[in-house]
Amino acid sequence: MTVNKFNLPDVGEGLTEAEIVSWKVKPGDTVAINDVLCEIETAKSLVELPSPFAGTVTELLVPEGITIDVGTAIISVSDSVSGDPTPADVPAPALPVQPLYGKLPASDADTSDGALAGGPLVGSGPKADAVKRRARKAAPAAPAVSAPVPVAEPVEARTVAQVTPPASIANGVDDRPTLGDTITGLVNRVLAKPPVRKIARDLGIDLADVVATGSRGEVTREDLVSYQAQRDAELDKADGFWGKAGKPQDQRIERIPVKGVRKATAKAMVESAFAAPHVSIFVDVDASRTMEFVKRLKASRDFEGIRVSPLLILAKAVIWAAARNPSVNATWVDNAGGTDAAEIHVKHYMNLGIAAATPRGLMVPNIKDAQDLSLKELALALNNLATTARAGKTQPAEMQGGTLTITNIGALGIDTGTPIINPGEVAIVAFGTIKQKPWVLDGEVIPRWITTLGGSFDHRVVDGDLSARFMADVAAILEEPALLLD
Numbered sequence: 001m002t003v004n005k006f007n008l009p010d011v012g013e014g015l016t017e018a019e020i021v022s023w024k025v026k027p028g029d030t031v032a033i034n035d036v037l038c039e040i041e042t043a044k045s046l047v048e049l050p051s052p053f054a055g056t057v058t059e060l061l062v063p064e065g066i067t068i069d070v071g072t073a074i075i076s077v078s079d080s081v082s083g084d085p086t087p088a089d090v091p092a093p094a095l096p097v098q099p100l101y102g103k104l105p106a107s108d109a110d111t112s113d114g115a116l117a118g119g120p121l122v123g124s125g126p127k128a129d130a131v132k133r134r135a136r137k138a139a140p141a142a143p144a145v146s147a148p149v150p151v152a153e154p155v156e157a158r159t160v161a162q163v164t165p166p167a168s169i170a171n172g173v174d175d176r177p178t179l180g181d182t183i184t185g186l187v188n189r190v191l192a193k194p195p196v197r198k199i200a201r202d203l204g205i206d207l208a209d210v211v212a213t214g215s216r217g218e219v220t221r222e223d224l225v226s227y228q229a230q231r232d233a234e235l236d237k238a239d240g241f242w243g244k245a246g247k248p249q250d251q252r253i254e255r256i257p258v259k260g261v262r263k264a265t266a267k268a269m270v271e272s273a274f275a276a277p278h279v280s281i282f283v284d285v286d287a288s289r290t291m292e293f294v295k296r297l298k299a300s301r302d303f304e305g306i307r308v309s310p311l312l313i314l315a316k317a318v319i320w321a322a323a324r325n326p327s328v329n330a331t332w333v334d335n336a337g338g339t340d341a342a343e344i345h346v347k348h349y350m351n352l353g354i355a356a357a358t359p360r361g362l363m364v365p366n367i368k369d370a371q372d373l374s375l376k377e378l379a380l381a382l383n384n385l386a387t388t389a390r391a392g393k394t395q396p397a398e399m400q401g402g403t404l405t406i407t408n409i410g411a412l413g414i415d416t417g418t419p420i421i422n423p424g425e426v427a428i429v430a431f432g433t434i435k436q437k438p439w440v441l442d443g444e445v446i447p448r449w450i451t452t453l454g455g456s457f458d459h460r461v462v463d464g465d466l467s468a469r470f471m472a473d474v475a476a477i478l479e480e481p482a483l484l485l486d
Contacts, residue, residue, distance in 0.1 A: 004053045005073040011047050011396060018042045019067040019259060029057045037075060045363060045399065046392040053077040067259065191218035199224055217305045268423045276458040280418045281467050285475045287434050288449045293481045306379050311408050314431050315378055316484055317477030319350050319371050322404060325470040328427040329403050332460050344461055353405035353422055356389035364422050365394045366402040406431060416454040426458035429474065
């Protein structure tokens with residue numbers, strides 16, 4: 001019987017250590033090649049390690065919660081199957097060993113030359129509901145459904161038109177639909193079956209806040225249950241947050257080790273903030289046409305089952321604007337070519353980063369070659385990126401090589417901010433919440449869907465004029481998405 005030891009591999013580029021977060025196997029378990037052995041947290045992300053061996057787990061060499069260096073042995077696996085020992089007088093057949101992480105150490109396996117096989121990915125979730133909250137009622141028992149139920153209630157056809165109120169109105173009341181009412185009716189429709197809508201109303205849940213997982217992009221009962229559970233958990237934590245006043249203050253301090261993703265992010269943000277001279281610029285945008293366009297995409301057969309949001313249009317706008325202002329899609333390089341000279345490397349490709357807040361810290365996975373994607377392909381890429389980030393499955397390779405970043409702080413109801421540039425880039429755009437506000441249009445004050453964009457730029461590369469032109473181009477697309485067709 002041969003016992004193979006599996007050493008912690010470098011799952012990224014130049015990573016030196018990782019923490020064993022959780023083991024997925026125990027001694028005595030039988031594993032096959034590519035079965036998940038454990039989860040590790042690196043300075044980049046949470047990663048599942050597949051087994052390079054087939055056999056029986058004999059020992060876990062590192063306990064959970066311990067940070068170790070790359071190359072440290074973490075588990076041993078014998079090439080015999082548990083419960084089926086090989087007789088002592090019969091030579092054990094040598095099982096083929098195909099390591100996933102390069103060659104096996106000569107001391108750990110009889111195989112002397114293993115072939116290298118292929119290597120083993122503001123985020124969003126339920127909105128904080130501190131702004132408005134209705135009293136929750138007990139969820140009613142789910143009604144039995146004996147016949148197919150329509151996926152969504154029918155939406156009547158409505159025409160978007162500007163409504164200009166007359167100078168005087170009888171009785172001082174104008175009960176005709178306004179532009180704001182019309183747009184609200186167009187964009188605030190979420191796919192959901194009638195029973196699901198009723199449960200949401202009873203619980204005081206806005207369906208637009210719930211992440212939909214239905215096969216056709218609809219909100220399901222399970223989605224409501226998950227959302228409500230998370231909301232209740234947040235309330236429970238809030239109720240028990242404060243420590244008892246009778247205890248000494250030093251006993252009411254929670255000490256959280258800074259490690260893994262959070263440690264790497266903190267280090268990178270400090271370096272970026274003090275290495276790159278930041279300059280910020282802001283612009284208010286009338287995004288009413290973007291909201292109408294998003295509604296039409298949701299109703300389109302081509303986008304059936306795909307979650308579509310205004311972030312999709314912003315992503316397209318950033319790609320479009322970067323092509324018109326190339327220096328925002330660049331990197332400042334000190335000591336270029338081994339000399340004291342610096343260079344600006346302008347990227348003729350867009351690896352579009354999307355900042356995602358996760359329980360393990362901020363991650364910025366990016367969509368490779370986003371400039372080549374159609375609107376539908378970009379929507380799918382955004383969906384996959386968000387789903388993977390929320391599940392904590394983003395891989396180190398998906399966070400490397402970004403060229404420009406978007407942070408969607410509007411998902412949390414924030415108007416705008418001054419984001420810190422992601423290291424290795426020279427620009428980042430903050431996307432604020434979209435809400436109805438009074439807006440002057442053709443001399444009339446009417447309700448429109450308004451958002452505020454905030455941009456931060458490395459002033460060594462992007463001066464005031466260039467940053468202003470770039471932000472104006474991004475705003476132009478949000479105000480009139482049809483410009484993307486030019």
